[in-house]
Each structure stands twice: as C-alpha cells, then as structure tokens.
Amino acid sequence: xxxxxxxxxxxxxxxxxxxxxxxxxxxxxxxxxxxxxxxxxxxxxxxxxxxxxxxxxxxxxxxxxxxxxxxxxxxxxxxxxxxxxxxxxxxxxxxxxxxxxxxxxxxxxxxxxxxxxxxxxxxxxxxxxxxxxxxxxxxxxxxxxxxxxxxxxxxxxxxxxxxxxxxxxxxxxxxxxxxxxxxxxxxxxxxxxxxxxxxxxxxxxxxxxxxxxxxxxxxxxxxxxxxxxxxxxxxxxxxxxxxxxxxxxxxxxxxxxxxxxxxxxxxxxxxxxxxxxxxxxxxxxxxxxxxxxxxxxxxxxxxxxxxxxxxxxxxxx
Ligand SMILES: [Zn+2]
Numbered sequence: 001x002x003x004x005x006x007x008x009x010x011x012x013x014x015x016x017x018x019x020x021x022x023x024x025x026x027x028x029x030x031x032x033x034x035x036x037x038x039x040x041x042x043x044x045x046x047x048x049x050x051x052x053x054x055x056x057x058x059x060x061x062x063x064x065x066x067x068x069x070x071x072x073x074x075x076x077x078x079x080x081x082x083x084x085x086x087x088x089x090x091x092x093x094x095x096x097x098x099x100x101x102x103x104x105x106x107x108x109x110x111x112x113x114x115x116x117x118x119x120x121x122x123x124x125x126x127x128x129x130x131x132x133x134x135x136x137x138x139x140x141x142x143x144x145x146x147x148x149x150x151x152x153x154x155x156x157x158x159x160x161x162x163x164x165x166x167x168x169x170x171x172x173x174x175x176x177x178x179x180x181x182x183x184x185x186x187x188x189x190x191x192x193x194x195x196x197x198x199x200x201x202x203x204x205x206x207x208x209x210x211x212x213x214x215x216x217x218x219x220x221x222x223x224x225x226x227x228x229x230x231x232x233x234x235x236x237x238x239x240x241x242x243x244x245x246x247x248x249x250x251x252x253x254x255x256x257x258x259x260x261x262x263x264x265x266x267x268x269x270x271x272x273x274x275x276x277x278x279x280x281x282x283x284x285x286x287x288x289x290x291x292x293x294x295x296x297x298x299x300x301x302x303x304x305x306x307x308x309x310x311x312x313x314x315x316x317x
Contacts, residue, residue: 037068042310047084050083059075060075088132094124098310099310106305133293133294135314139302140296144192149194149262149264152190155285155288156184158285184205190292199216200293202288210234227244236248249262
C-alpha cells in the first residue's frame with residue numbers, strides 16, 4: 001500500500017472535529033519537532049575551532065560534508081574528522097530527533113517512554129541515553145570549597161542486561177547473601193559543599209577505602225576546606241594524610257548535627273537520588289555513575305534546556 005502524502009493527511013486532519021485534548025496533543029507534538037539544521041547548528045557552534053581529535057593539530061582544510069556535518073582534513077596527520085569525532089556522539093544518526101530526545105532526558109523519561117515520544121526503537125533510546133548522559137555529566141565542578149560534606153550510599157551490585165552473570169542469579173527482588181556492606185555492594189561516594197556544588201564517584205565494591213577517598217576527593221578539595229563525614233574511620237585517616245580539617249558526626253550513635261556540623265545536605269541528595277531512581281526499576285552497576293551524574297545535572301538545575309545538554313555532551317573529555 002502506498003503511504004499517504006502530507007497533503008492527503010493534512011486534508012484528513014482538517015476534516016476532523018478536534019477536541020481540546022487533541023489540540024493539546026498536536027501542539028505538544030509540533031513543539032517537539034525540531035528542524036535538523038537547528039541541532040547541527042548547535043553542534044557546530046559548541047565545537048567551533050576544535051583541533052584535530054587524532055593529533056591535536058589546529059590546521060585543517062574543509063573537505064565536504066557527511067551526515068549533515070562539515071568534514072575536515074587535518075594538515076598534520078592527513079586524517080579526516082568532523083566536530084563529533086572522539087565524542088560519545090560520533091556516528092549517532094537521526095540528528096533531527098536529538099533535541100526532542102534530550103527533552104526526554106530532562107524529564108527523566110524511561111527508555112520505553114522516550115522511544116515512544118521520539119519515535120525511535122527502544123534499543124536506540126537506550127543507546128542514546130548512555131551516549132548523551134555521560135557526555136553531559138562531564139559538566140562537573142572543578143573543586144568544592146569551604147564546608148564539604150561527604151558520605152557514601154550503597155546499592156546491591158547489579159548485572160542487569162548482561163548476557164553472562166559472574167555469580168548465581170538472585171531470586172526475586174534481590175537480597176544480599178550476607179548482612180552489612182560488603183563486596184556485593186556498589187559504593188557511590190557523594191561530596192557536596194554548602195553552595196550546592198556536588199561531585200559523585202563510583203568507587204567500586206564494598207566499603208570506601210582511604211585510597212579511594214584520596215583518589216576521588218584529594219584533587220577536588222583545597223587545603224583549607226572543612227570536611228564533614230560520618231564516623232567512618234577511612235575519612236579520619238584520609239583527612240589526616242591530606243592535611244585537611246575534618247569533623248565527624250556520629251550518626252550511628254544518634255547524633256545528627258552539632259550546629260553547622262552535619263551531613264544532612266549530602267544525605268538528602270542521596271535520598272532524592274534513590275527516589276528518582278525507582279522509575280528505572282534497577283540499574284546495572286556499570287551504568288550507576290551515568291545515573292548519578294544524570295540526577296546531579298537535574299538536581300543542580302544548571303543545564304535546563306535540550307540545547308544546554310547537547311552543548312555539554314558535545315564537549316571533549
Ligand atoms: Zn591530525
């Protein structure tokens with residue numbers, strides 16, 4: 001059967017008595033449509049003047065177009081590239097739908113829901129999520145200052161989506177085999193200063209160690225910060241080694257705060273993260289940092305439009 005032309009469809013639409021709900025649906029659909037050129041212009045603008053991703057040389061010739069993007073030939077290594085080469089978005093197709101998809105990211109839609117909204121396959125929706133989100137989450141504060149709260153949250157390790165499990169499958173619901181925090185748990189370390197700047201780290205499995213605190217926190221804390229944590233001994237050792245002033249609140253003993261000494265900001269971040277995560281019905285360990293980064297972006301309200309997200313995702317690491 002021949003597909004109807006736009007004119008035929010439009011004539012049919014004109015003949016329909018539209019309810020206000022229909023009009024609302026149409027308006028929503030029309031506002032979600034973006035011209036392919038809009039997305040490409042944003043990409044080219046965000047990445048203007050980028051040097052060759054292969055050799056870093058800034059001298060290049062234009063050499064034609066591919067997939068709507070300008071191609072360049074590098075005068076240093078003679079290889080060709082476009083502005084997305086070397087970014088997580090290289091070789092992704094259907095650019096005319098990217099901005100609508102990024103609106104779904106801003107609305108925290110599920111893979112299935114976003115696929116339906118943007119009219120792409122579910123596997124495409126999943127692939128795009130894990131290309132756009134890690135790109136955009138590289139928009140991170142460089143350092144935390146003055147008073148910094150740090151605490152971890154633990155989640156049962158998950159191999160969701162893996163073809164071969166490295167352990168026996170868990171029965172429904174997923175319960176750890178042993179009590180307490182152990183190697184079955186992923187550790188997500190979150191540090192947040194009182195201006196709301198937040199950094200997240202997936203440190204691996206099991207209780208956070210001094211070495212991991214050193215690797216994650218040392219580079220982002222200036223020497224004059226006040227670090228506040230719970231009573232975990234790793235923080236005390238880390239702070240002593242790094243020469244950072246440290247206060248601990250003994251949450252386990254029921255102490256929640258001593259004046260300004262508390263970790264309630266970071267703890268409420270954790271609880272927002274956990275309740276936001278429920279909609280995804282479990283996330284694989286290997287994507288945990290993508291989800292926490294995604295929540296961090298939404299929570300910070302810095303990148304609030306699809307264009308902001310796209311520009312962040314286009315930036316090179
Ligand atoms: Zn080059």
